[in-house]
Amino acid sequence: MITIKDKTFVPFLEPVELEKRIVELARELDKDYEGKNPLFIVVLKGAFLFAAELFKHLSTPCEITFVRLSSYESMGSSGRVKQIIGLEESVQDRHVVIVEDIVDTGLTMAQLTAQLSGQGASSVEIATLLHKPDALREDVRIRYLGFKIENRFVVGFGLDYEEHGRNLAGIHVLYEKGAE
Numbered sequence: 001m002i003t004i005k006d007k008t009f010v011p012f013l014e015p016v017e018l019e020k021r022i023v024e025l026a027r028e029l030d031k032d033y034e035g036k037n038p039l040f041i042v043v044l045k046g047a048f049l050f051a052a053e054l055f056k057h058l059s060t061p062c063e064i065t066f067v068r069l070s071s072y073e074s075m076g077s078s079g080r081v082k083q084i085i086g087l088e089e090s091v092q093d094r095h096v097v098i099v100e101d102i103v104d105t106g107l108t109m110a111q112l113t114a115q116l117s118g119q120g121a122s123s124v125e126i127a128t129l130l131h132k133p134d135a136l137r138e139d140v141r142i143r144y145l146g147f148k149i150e151n152r153f154v155v156g157f158g159l160d161y162e163e164h165g166r167n168l169a170g171i172h173v174l175y176e177k178g179a180e
């Protein structure tokens, strides 16, 4: 068990499990994007560790860029997506892969995919480490998925609770009595 601020979290996905699955995702991406010079767009802050691990194992020639979007406040969605750092590159006629840490309500991904398609990308796919199907409120199609998880709050491996816990090597879930 670990304590972050006022909350207790318990281990949920170990670093070795994460790495194993991320290597598999990198292999799939290598196969699907060979010769396509994809543009990977990493959504900061949460996706920084997933992206780092993924790109270490990816060998297809590609470009990597970053945006910073924010919608989650404390332990819930604010219902609005703020663009803190936007995209510098043109996506016109590019094969784009969004690299995200988690798809929760789907609001962030629904807005970003619509924006990129509207800007003339040839294709837009989502690669996310985690997804909570029971929390989804938008029509979002995930092409590359690490783990489907229950609708419970998680931290670690890039994900935060009130900006803390991003540096944890594994994913931890909020401890709720009776939910273990």
Ligand SMILES: O=P(O)(O)OC[C@H]1O[C@H](OP(=O)(O)OP(=O)(O)O)[C@H](O)[C@@H]1O
Residues within 6 Å of the ligand: 043, 044, 045, 046, 047, 069, 070, 071, 072, 073, 077, 100, 101, 102, 103, 104, 105, 106, 107, 108, 109, 160
């Ligand atoms: O599916 P949704 O309900 O839109 O939630 C997912 C988004 O929420 C988190 O970002 P957050 O707003 O916490 O910013 P951060 O990445 O800087 O922590 C996460 O990194 C996703 O981008």
Ligand code: HPA
Residues within 6 Å of the ligand: 072, 102, 104, 152, 153, 154, 155, 159, 160, 161
């Ligand atoms: O479960 C979560 N934890 C941390 N950040 C998040 N952003 C969306 N869902 C989550």
